[in-house]
Amino acid sequence: MTTDIEVARTVTLKKIGEIADKAGIPAESVFTHGRHLAKLDLDYVEQLRGKPDGHLILVTAINPTPPGEGKTTTTIGLGDALNRIGKRAVVALREPSLGPVFGRKGGATGGGRAQVAPMEAINLHFTGDFHAITAAHNLLAAMLDNHIYWGNALDIDLRAITWRRVADVNDRALRKITIGLGEGENGLPRETGFDITVASEVMAILCLADDLVDLQARLARIVVARKRDGTPVTAGDLQAAGAMAALLRDAIQPNLVQTLEHNPVLVHGGPFANIAHGCNSVIATRTAMKLGDFAVTEAGFGADLGAEKFFDIKCRSAGLTPSAVVIVATLRALKYQGGAPLKNVTEPNAEILARGLASLGRHIENMQRYGVPVVVGINHFAGDTDAEHAQLAKFCADKFGVKAIVCRHWAKGSAGAEELAHEVVALTQKTSNFAPLYALDLPLKDKIETIARSIYHAGGIALSARAEKDLARFEREGWNNLPVCIAKTPYSFSADETLLGAPEGHILPVREVRLSAGAGFVVAICGNVMTMPGLPRAPSANLIHLDAHGRIEGLF
Structure with a gap:
């Protein structure tokens, strides 16, 4: 063939x-x-x-x-x-x-x-677009840790840092990691992890921005952590948005x-x-x-x-x-x-x-x-x-x-x-009567449930205690008018990839919610979906190679 x-x-x-x-x-x-x-x-x-x-x-x-x-x-x-x-x-x-x-x-x-x-x-x-997005995302992570190392003037709570690093490969070993090990000059030890670059909020921002001005403004709104008093810390607070935008200019x-x-x-x-x-x-x-x-x-x-x-x-x-x-x-x-x-x-x-x-x-x-x-x-x-x-x-x-x-x-x-x-x-030639599924003034929880019931035909949603708490916080902080972005398996209408066909009455389990303030939506992570995929037992990479003339072979 x-x-x-x-x-x-x-x-x-x-x-x-x-x-x-x-x-x-x-x-x-x-x-x-x-x-x-x-x-x-x-x-x-x-x-x-x-x-x-x-x-x-x-x-x-x-x-x-x-x-x-x-x-x-x-x-x-x-x-x-x-x-x-x-x-x-x-x-x-x-x-x-x-x-x-x-x-x-x-x-x-x-x-x-x-x-x-x-x-x-x-x-x-x-x-080189993905490389630029990866670099901009990880620059923000480095500037966040650097700020903490040099005195933490913003009083960032190390337990409330939400900005992870990214790489554009499937690498399950990076899902949960500990950084800052060793002596003090290596930074403070803390748990974090990697997502794949395509899940980066920087990627979403680049794809939703109108122009360079909008891009830089959205980057500044990224929430990366919280202070000890619970208030959000943004990329703008870390003075990182300008340098990130410079990396994304092309x-x-x-x-x-x-x-x-x-x-x-x-x-x-x-x-x-x-x-x-x-x-x-x-x-x-x-x-x-x-x-x-x-x-x-x-x-x-x-x-x-x-x-x-x-x-x-x-x-x-x-x-x-x-x-x-x-x-x-x-x-x-x-x-x-x-x-x-x-x-x-x-x-x-x-x-x-x-x-x-x-x-x-x-x-x-x-x-x-x-x-x-x-x-x-x-x-x-x-x-x-x-x-x-x-x-x-x-x-x-x-x-x-x-x-x-x-x-x-x-x-x-x-x-x-x-x-x-x-x-x-x-x-x-027919009239398009396009209208979104839900109104933005609905509570965030109701938006998730509207998608679950109307699109997935679920019987309802089940929020983890953490997700319930975070949604309430987002509402108090004024993010209630954002749309929601559901993260789940693509193989089923449900969050269970084995539940095929057109299931009815299932429950959509929401284990975590993440605020993407710069992109302008709230992500609801459902079931066991991972934001850093893993490689299969026999990845396509096994077949890719160069021939004697430097041509790429095995690429589909």
């Missing part, structure tokens, strides 16, 4: 200046990183604000199997297909994290004939790359959706909407996570109104949700598929709840049967009045997603 990297290498990429010219971006606003990567000047991005907006299309998905269902691939295929049928479309994606690249799930550049390129560069160091510029069909793509920012808000940067999305008549973007994992956060956090914060939603579904994932073992999900089984369709139905119902027109894109895999595609399509039409369209963009590129593109164009 031909691998994605082998497919990508069959295409001769155009110089990035040609892609910029195709998108109408002037050469002086393009800062090239070699032949095929570029950043866009923020002054130019700001000048685009006066232009009308194109239609914003969200691509989301059902709850996935562990290998993923091709949501990014479908996003790219749809963008290419819209251009193929004569529309001006720009895709906006998240940047890949090294965690999945070297772990289990793989990269985030699509697959087959529906890829963004150069995939090796994008999946690894790219333009990282906030959106990145321009191309699809294998030479259409423009903005790849910028990359928070995970299971432990963060799961969307690419507001700056990149707005830029795509200005450059194209259609901006096609994605939100991570299933619609219960990424799409909910896209609507309730990103769209609300940035004032965006989506025109349509594509829900990516695969027969294999629906059979997985119906109870088939992962090793058997490619085998035809109408009965198990019928059980799994309840999961797809839940996602359709949830998306329609937001008032946005919906279409289902069936991402075709080898071994799929026409009969099961028809079974899926009939379910969507009969129960929800929604079309389900088989897409073969992985094998055929844009030609394989033309029908989906035409349906998306048709949906944008």
Whole structure:
């Protein structure tokens, strides 16, 4: 079987200046990183604000199997297909994290004939954005410990430090650590830990900031600890925001790359959706909407996570109104949700598929709840049967009045997603009655419960004593008008990854809540989800190597 990297290498990429010219971006606003990567000047991005907006299309998905269902691939295929049928479309994606690249799930550049390129560069160091975010985050941690070492003038309670360090790899050994061991010159000993960079509040801030001024203001609002009297200590109190913003000056510029069909793509920012808000940067999305008549973007994992956060956090914060939603579904994932073992999900089984369709139905119902027109894109895999595609399509039409369209963009590129593109164009002619799920003046606890009951169909929530106490504190301190960001497993509507299908009446256990004052939301950590993942028994890193000519092999 031909691998994605082998497919990508069959295409001769155009110089990035040609892609910029195709998108109408002037050469002086393009800062090239070699032949095929570029950043866009923020002054130019700001000048685009006066232009009308194109239609914003969200691509989301059902709850996935562990290998993923091709949501990014479908996003790219749809963008290419819209251009193929004569529309001006720009895709906006998240940047890949090294965690999945070297772990289990793989990269985030699509697959087959529906890829963004150069995939090796994008999946690894790219333009250095994640390194800058990691450095800015850890600079704040160093300045916090340095302040304590030199006398602790702010009277910080060492037991109430909440700012952890980050690294962009899966490393379970760093989840809980002790620092400052040794003599006094090494600092004061205390327990802390690492999160993965994509869970960093700095990542979320970069993805939600409007511009450099907003970026620096948000950084200053980050709460890192509390004083002995219980009042919060911020990055602004530590005089760290300016230096952090300096590290992020280039990282906030959106990145321009191309699809294998030479259409423009903005790849910028990359928070995970299971432990963060799961969307690419507001700056990149707005830029795509200005450059194209259609901006096609994605939100991570299933619609219960990424799409909910896209609507309730990103769209609300940035004032965006989506025109349509594509829900990516695969027969294999629906059979997985119906109870088939992962090793058997490619085998035809109408009965198990019928059980799994309840999961797809839940996602359709949830998306329609937001008032946005919906279409289902069936991402075709080898071994799929026409009969099961028809079974899926009939379910969507009969129960929800929604079309389900088989897409073969992985094998055929844009030609394989033309029908989906035409349906998306048709949906944008309908009125989008978009509205967030909940009002911001609800208490924080009620917002969590609204998501749990309305999106997950839970019977309620169970707050740990610590979470209950912290939510009450956040309310007293005036953070009650923030939206909430749920961190949980992506494989189930519940917090239990083994509870598949469309469960009802389960309880959502909230073990911890974290204030992300700079990003502008409160994170509710549910079940056993970890903000620092671990590597699987046989990580993808085992297969990645260089050949004798220095080319990267084994990268998907």
